[in-house]
Amino acid sequence: MNVNPKRTIAELKELRALTSDENGAQRVAWTDTWLKAREWFAAKVKQLPVEQHYDAAGNNWVTLPGASRKSLLIGGHLDSVPNGGWLDGALDVLAGLEVLRRIASEFRGQPPVTVRLVDWADEEGARFGRSLLGSSAFAGTHSIEADRGRTDRDGVRLEDALRRCGVEIDHFPDASKEQKDAAAYIELHIEQGPVLEHMDLPLGVVLGTKGVERHIITFHGQEAHSGSTPMNARRDALAAAAKLALEIRPIAKKHADAVCTMGSVKTFPGIVTAVVGRCEVTLDQRDLDASVLAQMYREAQEASQRFAAEENCTVNWSRLWNIEPIKFHPHLLDLCEQAVRETSGNSHRMPSGPLHDAAEVSRAGIPTVMMFVQSLKGISHNKIEDTKEEHLEMSIAALDCLASKTFAWLLDS
Numbered sequence: 001m002n003v004n005p006k007r008t009i010a011e012l013k014e015l016r017a018l019t020s021d022e023n024g025a026q027r028v029a030w031t032d033t034w035l036k037a038r039e040w041f042a043a044k045v046k047q048l049p050v051e052q053h054y055d056a057a058g059n060n061w062v063t064l065p066g067a068s069r070k071s072l073l074i075g076g077h078l079d080s081v082p083n084g085g086w087l088d089g090a091l092d093v094l095a096g097l098e099v100l101r102r103i104a105s106e107f108r109g110q111p112p113v114t115v116r117l118v119d120w121a122d123e124e125g126a127r128f129g130r131s132l133l134g135s136s137a138f139a140g141t142h143s144i145e146a147d148r149g150r151t152d153r154d155g156v157r158l159e160d161a162l163r164r165c166g167v168e169i170d171h172f173p174d175a176s177k178e179q180k181d182a183a184a185y186i187e188l189h190i191e192q193g194p195v196l197e198h199m200d201l202p203l204g205v206v207l208g209t210k211g212v213e214r215h216i217i218t219f220h221g222q223e224a225h226s227g228s229t230p231m232n233a234r235r236d237a238l239a240a241a242a243k244l245a246l247e248i249r250p251i252a253k254k255h256a257d258a259v260c261t262m263g264s265v266k267t268f269p270g271i272v273t274a275v276v277g278r279c280e281v282t283l284d285q286r287d288l289d290a291s292v293l294a295q296m297y298r299e300a301q302e303a304s305q306r307f308a309a310e311e312n313c314t315v316n317w318s319r320l321w322n323i324e325p326i327k328f329h330p331h332l333l334d335l336c337e338q339a340v341r342e343t344s345g346n347s348h349r350m351p352s353g354p355l356h357d358a359a360e361v362s363r364a365g366i367p368t369v370m371m372f373v374q375s376l377k378g379i380s381h382n383k384i385e386d387t388k389e390e391h392l393e394m395s396i397a398a399l400d401c402l403a404s405k406t407f408a409w410l411l412d413s
């Protein structure tokens with residue numbers, strides 16, 4: 001028996017009709033619409049010879065027990081951002097369901113290796129600003145203390161929103177029990193960027209997720225009257241920041257896949273009649289190679305000192321957040337490349353700029369790989385997010401092919 005990708009696309013449309021409005025998908029984690037999506041999914045799963053339970057962090061595990069307890073994990077997330085697209089996360093889960101159906105039928109309910117489909121809780125972090133919540137609990141990288149005080153826009157506490165869905169934040173560490181017997185993890189996702197479309201390729205192999213350095217940089221100069229202060233007497237903090245905004249481009253462009261973004265600029269006092277005395281900017285730098293990331297960080301620091309000096313200002317840096325690059329498993333990368341090539345005739349290896357649950361699974365030491373399918377115009381987190389149906393069908397077949405190859409590898413090893 002083969003997978004039936006047309007069924008998956010029909011189910012994606014069913015889910016969209018159930019959980020979207022005129023602005024897009026509304027499956028924000030820990031809300032009623034998200035629970036409705038999960039209920040809908042549970043009904044689909046019931047038709048299979050599987051065991052289903054929610055772990056201590058609210059991740060939904062669907063297990064098809066095999067002759068060996070050694071497990072192949074397939075994952076995704078049903079949650080979305082507000083006004084999100086129909087494919088981000090949901091494609092992964094429903095393609096995984098189709099692969100599970102194929103394996104259950106092929107082995108008459110008892111495959112040689114256990115297969116587990118997981119719907120991660122709160123991948124997006126859209127409501128409380130904490131992404132990869134469920135998968136980080138699974139990986140044991142989650143810090144309860146860091147998240148306990150979080151609230152949403154309406155002042156609802158994370159802890160209380162979770163409790164309403166039957167999840168106690170204090171029990172989060174128990175989710176790592178699900179790591180037991182996990183031998184490999186695979187995930188299909190839309191690319192959410194323009195690279196595959198530009199290369200005219202339907203599918204890509206994801207090398208890993210880029211490491212991130214995220215900082216607030218503050219330039220200090222001198223507030224002064226815009227009329228009375230001669231140009232050569234100014235200590236203009238914005239001028240120094242503006243030079244840095246341009247300099248991060250050549251810093252990034254030395255490396256093929258590196259990116260640097262200055263996403264926010266605040267000026268003080270921020271009025272039309274004053275030279276800027278203080279300027280706060282943010283810098284987000286990403287690359288798959290830790291040494292490239294470190295080099296870009298160093299170069300941006302040096303440049304900021306230089307521009308501060310040129311403008312008679314001072315500068316200081318404060319780190320907002322960082323994460324190391326996570327590289328996926330070399331043998332699984334090869335298997336993924338074979339699966340992509342056999343399905344679509346072509347393949348391309350690329351890093352992922354966005355983080356994914358797969359990164360957390362990989363941090364737990366479980367061999368992991370991801371596959372991307374092309375996104376039209378590279379747009380995601382938006383209701384116009386889309387992928388050609390022929391590419392969606394191909395991606396489901398390729399995930400199934402990767403599952404078979406991974407299965408054979410697990411039986412051998």
Ligand SMILES: [Zn+2]
Pocket residue numbers: 077088089123189
């Ligand atoms: Zn996603």
